[in-house]
Amino acid sequence: MVEKGQNPKIKIAIVAGEKSGDELGAPLMQSLKSLNPSIEFVGVGGSKMISEGLDSYFDMNEISVMGIIEPLLNLKKLLQLRKGLKDYLLKEKPDIFIGIDSPDFNLPISKFLRRNSSLKTVQYVSPSVWAWRKGRIKSMEKSIDLVVTLFPFEGSAYEGSKIKESYVGHPLAYKIDIKQEEIDRKSENTIALLPGSRKSEILSMGDLMVRAAKKLKEINPQYEFLMPLSNKDHLELFQENLEGLVNVSYGNSQEVLKLSKLSIMTSGTATLESILSFTPCIALYRTSWLSYFIIKPLLQIDSFSLPNLITGKKILPELLQADVTIDNIIASVEAVTEKDFETFLEEFNHIKENLRAGGANKASQEILQLLN
Numbered sequence: 237m238v239e240k241g242q243n244p245k246i247k248i249a250i251v252a253g254e255k256s257g258d259e260l261g262a263p264l265m266q267s268l269k270s271l272n273p274s275i276e277f278v279g280v281g282g283s284k285m286i287s288e289g290l291d292s293y294f295d296m297n298e299i300s301v302m303g304i305i306e307p308l309l310n311l312k313k314l315l316q317l318r319k320g321l322k323d324y325l326l327k328e329k330p331d332i333f334i335g336i337d338s339p340d341f342n343l344p345i346s347k348f349l350r351r352n353s354s355l356k357t358v359q360y361v362s363p364s365v366w367a368w369r370k371g372r373i374k375s376m377e378k379s380i381d382l383v384v385t386l387f388p389f390e391g392s393a394y395e396g397s398k399i400k401e402s403y404v405g406h407p408l409a410y411k412i413d414i415k416q417e418e419i420d421r422k423s424e425n426t427i428a429l430l431p432g433s434r435k436s437e438i439l440s441m442g443d444l445m446v447r448a449a450k451k452l453k454e455i456n457p458q459y460e461f462l463m464p465l466s467n468k469d470h471l472e473l474f475q476e477n478l479e480g481l482v483n484v485s486y487g488n489s490q491e492v493l494k495l496s497k498l499s500i501m502t503s504g505t506a507t508l509e510s511i512l513s514f515t516p517c518i519a520l521y522r523t524s525w526l527s528y529f530i531i532k533p534l535l536q537i538d539s540f541s542l543p544n545l546i547t548g549k550k551i552l553p554e555l556l557q558a559d560v561t562i563d564n565i566i567a568s569v570e571a572v573t574e575k576d577f578e579t580f581l582e583e584f585n586h587i588k589e590n591l592r593a594g595g596a597n598k599a600s601q602e603i604l605q606l607l608n
Contacts, residue, residue, distance in 0.1 A: 249330035253338030258282030405593030430501035
């Protein structure tokens with residue numbers, strides 16, 4: 237029995253499947269602990285979540301795959317990992333399960349735990365039901381109590397649903413706070429290249445970006461290229477020679493974006509980092525042809541990059557699948573550099589304010605209220 241004035245002991249299972257999930261999970265855990273220091277965390281996460289006290293069941297990178305076909309190629313391994321995790325979490329008897337993003341991995345865990353226990357379930361980061369597979373909401377209603385959304389365009393998909401939805405904005409809107417003098421110090425000719433944080437993304441985009449950089453350097457010898465990679469192992473995935481052309485660094489994407497006047501990147505959370513650093517970006521996305529063939533007829537959106545989705549208009553170039561070519565990248569760079577930089581700053585300021593909607597503090601309050 238909990239004495240009056242004491243915090244009840246709560247066990248939270250929390251699972252993140254990739255780097256961006258780890259970055260969302262750590263501040264959420266921090267905020268939850270500020271409300272109740274006795275919370276115990278179990279599940280799966282990366283180094284940032286582990287540093288906040290998570291006892292990670294296995295290495296998060298084991299489940300970090302993208303697309304439709306890519307997970308199928310690793311299906312046996314993913315299913316074995318998920319089965320082991322389900323059994324482990326059931327034994328741990330958590331009060332709340334929080335799945336951070338990775339819905340194809342996390343939603344079946346929510347369903348399993350709900351069926352076998354009386355815990356509360358949270359999906360932190362909405363599945364892309366606003367873009368495709370909207371029918372998924374019906375099955376989610378049976379196993380999810382709360383969906384925490386990060387972007388203002390996501391909530392409308394849950395209107396009329398039994399699932400509670402809470403828009404909290406994105407923690408990066410608080411974390412990345414660039415000053416005017418930093419904007420003024422941006423080098424006119426510095427371009428950031430961000431091929432992605434997954435091995436599959438580097439293999440798909442890395443060499444293409446280097447070849448585009450070579451061509452851009454021929455057009456303007458003043459250009460300088462910075463490439464912040466997630467770790468040193470990723471450098472071995474390049475076949476193109478980067479020496480003398482690209483300055484490679486590790487784990488410092490936000491610092492690099494603050495210095496750059498423009499970025500070329502694989503679409504994802506990095507596009508948000510870029511605009512919050514007041515750096516216009518060119519978003520690229522390319523998956524396997526089979527994945528694209530399956531998903532294309534189901535898409536319900538005209539844009540795929542976060543800056544364009546948040547504003548509801550095409551403020552920045554984006555290149556999808558067959559359009560991801562060196563010539564199109566160069567044309568996009570020229571289109572961005574010809575625009576008045578001040579027009580971008582106005583849009584980016586608006587996005588930043590819109591995304592400051594309570595963040596991890598609001599999310600943690602909503603999550604703990606599920607136990608009342």
